[in-house]
Amino acid sequence: MTKRTAHIISHTHWDREWYLPYEKHHVRLVELMDTLLDTLESDPGYRSFFLDGQTIILEDYLQVRPEYRSRLEKLIQEDRILIGPWYILQDAFLTSGEANIRNMQIGHEDANRWGKVSKIGYFPDTFGLFGQTPQLMQQAGIDNALFGRGVKPTGFNNEVGESSAYESSFSELIWEGPDGSRVLGILFANWYSNGNEVPVQAEAAREYWQRKLADAGKYASTPHLLFMNGCDHQPIQTDLAEAIRMAKAVEPDTEFIHSNFPDYLDAVRETADGRGLSVVQGELRSQRTDGWGTLVNTASSRVYLKQMNTLGQALLERSAEPLAAYGHLLGKDYPxxxxxxxxxxxxxNHPHDSICGCSVDEVHREMVTRFDKSRHVAETIVADTTAFIANAVDTSVFGSYGSDALPFVVHNTAGWTRSGAVTIELDAARIYFREGIGFGEMNRRMNELDISGRVLVDSEGLPVHCTVEDLGQLFGYDLPDDAFRQPYQCRRVRLTFQAESVPALGHASFAWVKADVKPQDAPAIAHSERVLDNGVLRAEVAEDGSFTLTDHRSGRVFSGLGVYENTGDIGNEYMFMEPKGTAPITTRGLAASVRVLANEPYRASLEIVHEWAIPASADELLEREQREIVFMQNRKSGRSQQLITLRLTTVLSLESGSGRLDITSSFDNQAKDHRVRMLFPTGLEATVHTADSIFEAAVRDTTPAKEWKNPSNAQHQQAFVDVSGAAADGGTAGLTVANIGLNEYEVLRDGSNTIAVTLLRSTGELGDWGYFPTPEAQCIGAQKVQLAVIPHSGDGAGEGAYAEAYQLQTPWTAVQTGVHSGKLQPVGAPLAWRGESLAFSAFKVSPVSGDVVARLYNLKREAGQLALQAPHSSSAAYKSSILEQDSGEELQLTDGGLQLPVGPAEIVTIGLRA
Known part of the structure; x- marks a missing residue:
C-alpha cells in the first residue's frame, strides 16, 4: 500500500488590484518577492515556490527591483521558482476566446525568456470555467487543470461549503470538453489555502495536521494529498522547512514533502488509474449548488467596463490584427x-477582480485609463495599416471623374462577407500651412469651396445612396515618417451609406465624385412613425414602446419585445439580490412617444422615449446592513418610497436587406441600488437555450438543477443568447439577441422563455470579507447600450444568425486615399473560406513561426467541413495549435485551396507558409 503523502506547495495568490488599489498591492508584492528571494537563497530546505501561474508578477517586481533580475533568473532556471503559463490570471467568461489565447501565448513567450514554462493549467480563483478549457489546455501542451470554483459551493470570503450534489466523487476528476478533449482536473476542494500557516509548535502542529489530513482525505482519490501553502496576498512562510520537520514528528505515518505541481501531478497520475474518477463535462458554472455564491452577477457589475473591454478586444482581434496580416502579405512589417x-x-484589466468590476473604485478608474491606452495603440496600427493597404489598391478607375475625385477604401474585417451602413469622413480639400498662405485666405477658400453636384459611386461606376453632412472647416495634421508634422486646414464632409457584399476580411473601393448620375429609387424602410419594414423584417412599435417583429421569410411573429424591467438590488458587486417583498416594475403599458429619427434608403430608425418613475434607491436600512456586514440573504432592506424619473431613449434601426434589427438604448441613470433589463419574450417551447461562450455555442438548461435556491438564474454570455424551439403553429423558430458588452442574461421561466438582458446594475459595496463601499459602482450618469434581435427558423448556427451576432461586434473601417494604380483590385480579400456552422476567429501573423494564421471553430457538436482559399503568396499550409507553432502536419494545397474536416466543437488553427 502506498504511504500517505502530504504535498505542500508554496504559493501566493496575487490579485494585482482588488480591495486595495494596484500600487498598494504592488508595494506588498515587492516586499513578498524580496523575502522569497532571500529565503530561497538562504534555506535549501525551502525547495520551491509557484508564482501564481502569471508572468506579469515578474514585470511588476522588476519595475521596482530591476537590480534583482539576475537573482530571480537564477532561481527560475534552477526550477525553484515556477512561472507561467499565463500572462495574467484572467476571468474566464468575460474575456474573449482570442484574449484567452493571447494570454497563453504571451505567458509562454515571457516564461521562455526566463527559462521554462510551467505546463500547469492554473485557475485558482477563476469565477467558473468555460467548457472549451480542456481543448485549449491540450492544444497548449497542458494535460491538467487546477481550479477552485465551478464544481463545489464557494461562498462569502471564499468559504467552501458541502454539497450532496458534489459533481465529482473526488477532488481529482477527469474534465472533458465538448470536442472530447480530456485533462486531469484537480479541484481545490478545501480551497487553495488549505495548507496555509503550518504550525511549528508540536501541540499546534498535531491538532493542525489531524484536522487538515482528514479534510483533504475526505475528497482525495489517491494517497497523495495536496496542501496549498499560501492565500490571497499571503506573505511566504519563511519557517516552512522547520514546520515540515515538525509535521513529520507529529504524524510519522505520513510522508511530508515540500512539493511542486509537476511532482504532485505525476504522483496522482501514477496512483489514480482505475479508481473510477468522475468525468465532468463542459462548463463549470456551479450549476449543482444553491446558486448564492456563483459570483455570476459580476457579469453586470460596472457594465461600462464590459463595454470598453468588448470594444478593445474587437479593435485588436477583429480590426488591427486582420488588417496588419493583410498588410504583411503586401510587404509591410507586422508589428x-x-x-x-x-x-x-x-x-x-482581465484578472477576475478587475474585469468583473468587483474591486474598490480606485481600481476601476485606473482600468479606464488602460482601456484607453490599449485602444490608442490599436487605433494607430489600424490607421497605419489601412493607409498602406489603400495605397496598394488600384483606384485609377475613379480618375475618369476628374482630378477632384475623392476615393476611399472600406474594410470588412469580419470573417464573413457582409453588407452594412458605413460612415467615413473625407477631406474635400486641404491647404497645408507649409504653402505659406495666410490664415485669412485659407479660411476663405475652405469656406467657399463648392461641394455640390457630387455623388457616391462604387468601383463599377454605380451610384450609391448616401447621406452627406458638411462638417465645415477643420484643422488637421499629418505625421510623416520622414518629416516634421504637417498641419493643414480642410473642408470636411461625413458620408454614410450602405456598402454591399464586401468580402470577408477584404475591401471595397468607392469615391465621392462630381457626376451627373443618381442612384435608383429605393423603397422607404420607415413606413410610418411606428413601422420599419425592409422586406425581410418588419418592426411595429406599440403604444407602450414595445415592438412586434415579423420575419417575412418564415412568417414568424415575436410580440412584446423591448419592454424594460426594473428591480431593486440590495446585493453587491458580486451578486444580485432583489429586496424581499418587492416585485419588478416594467414599462409594459407605459405610454411612449415615437417618431421617425431617420429614413434613408439604406437605413431607417425610430426613436422611442419613455418617462419612467422608479424608486430613487434602496431604503435607509441598506447602508446600516452593509456596515454591519449582514449577508445579503439576511438583509431586510427594501426600496425607497421616493421616486425619480428615468428617461429612456430607445432607437430601433433597420438596414436595407438586413435580417437584424439593431437597438440602441440611452438613459441618464440617477437612481441607486437597482437593475435595468430589456425583455425579449420568445413564445417558444424549449427546455434549453444557447449562449455564446469561449469558442463555443454553449447549450444550457433553462431550468436550473434541483439544488439551485437562488430565485435568479442569470448567466454569462459573450456575443449572443438564443432560444430555439417549437412555435405555436407546430413549426420551429429561433430568436437570437446579440449585444456589445452586455455579458449578463437570464432566460426567464415565465412560460414564454423570455430573454432578459441586463443593461445596468447599480450597487454600493464590494461585498467580500468585509465592508468596502463602492459609490462609483452605482454607475450614476449617462449610459448607452447596443443590442440586436435576429430571428431565424431554429438553426442559429447553420442559418447565419450567430455569424450576424458576431458581426455586430466588428467595426467597419474606412480610409481616404488618392487616385492611383495598385496591385490590389478595387474589391478583393486576402483569403476566402466556406464552412457551414463554422465561426471565424482570427486572421493574424504567428509570433512564433512568422507565418500567417487563420483560426476558426465549429459551433456545432457534429463534424463539419472547411474549404479555404489561401493567399496567393502561400506555398504550403499546416494544421497548428493555439500556440501557433509550425506543427509539421502538412495540409494539401491544390490551386491555392484546401479542404479540411473539422471535428465537433473543434478549434482549428491553420498556418499558411509563404
Missing amino acids: HHLFTYAWKLLMQ
Missing part, C-alpha cells in the same frame, strides 16, 4: 511588438 504591448495593456 508584433506593438500588438504584445497593446494586448498586455488590455489584459492587465
